[in-house]
Amino acid sequence: MVTSVQTEDEVPAPGIWSAVIDRSDPLPLWAQVHADLRRRLNEGQFTSDFPGEMALVEAYDVSRHTVREALRRLRDEGVVIAGRGRRPRIATGTRRITQPLGALYSLFASVESEGLEQRSVVRAIDIRTDPEAAAKLSLDPATELFYLERVRLADNEPLAFDRVWLPATLAAPLLEVDFTHTAVYRELERRCGVRLGGGEEIIHAVLPTVEERELLGISTEVPGFAIERRAQGPAGPAEYRRTLVRADRFAVAVQFSTGGGYKLSLSGV
Template identity: 60%
Template sequence: MGDASSPAGGPRGAARPDRSSPLPLWAQVRDDLRGRLTDGEFGADGAPFPGELALVEQYGVSRHTVREALRSLRAEGLVVAERGRPPRLAVPAEIEQPLGALYSLFASVEAAGRTQRSVVRVLDVRADGVFAARLGLEESAPLLHLERLRLADDEPLAVDRVWLPAGLAAPLLHADFTHTSLYDELALRTGVRLTGGREVLRAVVPTAAERRLLGIDADVAAFAVDRLGLAGDRPVEWRHTLVRGDRFTARAEFSAREGYRLDLAGAGRELSR
């Protein structure tokens, strides 16, 4: 690629591709952009990442070439390039949860310096044989159902759906879940505190309706977290949470001496999800 001209000590700028090189144009653009990213030309202390048209002008190539370069950088996790939106730098997942611990999504959001807020989509009592059975109840047993869109700094983070025995959880119908956790309200209004449970985390492809709720495009994956919450030996909660994969990470710990362990140091923390 040709030499980039820039003021001494300033950003080096774009280097135009060498059309006589055997390396495809898109790969040359990708490599140069990767170098500019490494040099810190873009980001918090630099300029905003250029849009597609700006890159077309900087490199003197077609929009298709720019898109191929961005697609490769996106595959490396360096940029986020979504249809209908300008490309931007990828950032590490903002919310981290320990595996194998009684954790709090509410607390983890605020521990990351974000403001947690929920939009309640459903709060009612209904019958649902599938979830009643998962709670060890008769299929006709009434359940309290709570569905929330969880926000971090007013940006969608998760869709959270919970079912609890209505005979136990009916006082929650009067709770304001805008800025509080389910478990805090459950303890305050019923005296019940969760002591443990079972949880399964898996990667999923969200439905079109779920993508709209979460504000993500079709190429962004999500985590599905299914939890059975227990108070002693009694099932009191079935929860299905769909979390944006670009804002969430799960953490486990291991060592050569102790082997694989799931955040045992945090296992005693009280639930406040």
């Protein structure tokens, strides 16, 4: 059981209190911290800000590991958003982005259709050779490709790690684009006169690497959707894309009928 005492002199930071953990209680320490935080959240505390890890360590006089376990439980309940290197905050209506299955969609458009702000952090944009990506586009291994690498954000929260390759002969003008707030398909049509058509896409569940987890701000318990896409242009394959999306913020939707049904292509089974 947690006993809390709060005075003006004892508050170590705004919204933080002094609390005593009952170490004779058989309930684990993290569970006591979790229960007390859950109670305070239910009572409407932390309306302006949620305390950081070290402030909670000081308030409850427990280890950082204990605090992280309590925060992990709150995050899994959808109550708090917490990631490595980021201050925890209350989840205020975080929404899951839903994409249609079997459509050449734009993640940019889908995020904004949900009423969320879309933004990207561009990590790389250049012309390079990539034999593997060229093979996916049915091109010679030495073919120059336009390459764009971004972390996609929805309402300033990481949503996806996105990499795209296009033939440089089609997409070289995109080097001049600021991709922090626009879509590849939009700029490809506007600047290059190229509109992509259908294609193929493979989606499977993965456990993100350490680097990918840090980029997306997720813990080891959150899986991802790995999406591999090859889209067609006017004269053949024109886009190869790999996207890693947080599974806790992304869903795939499909429409079906009793007559036509729908097809699923199972790969690697």
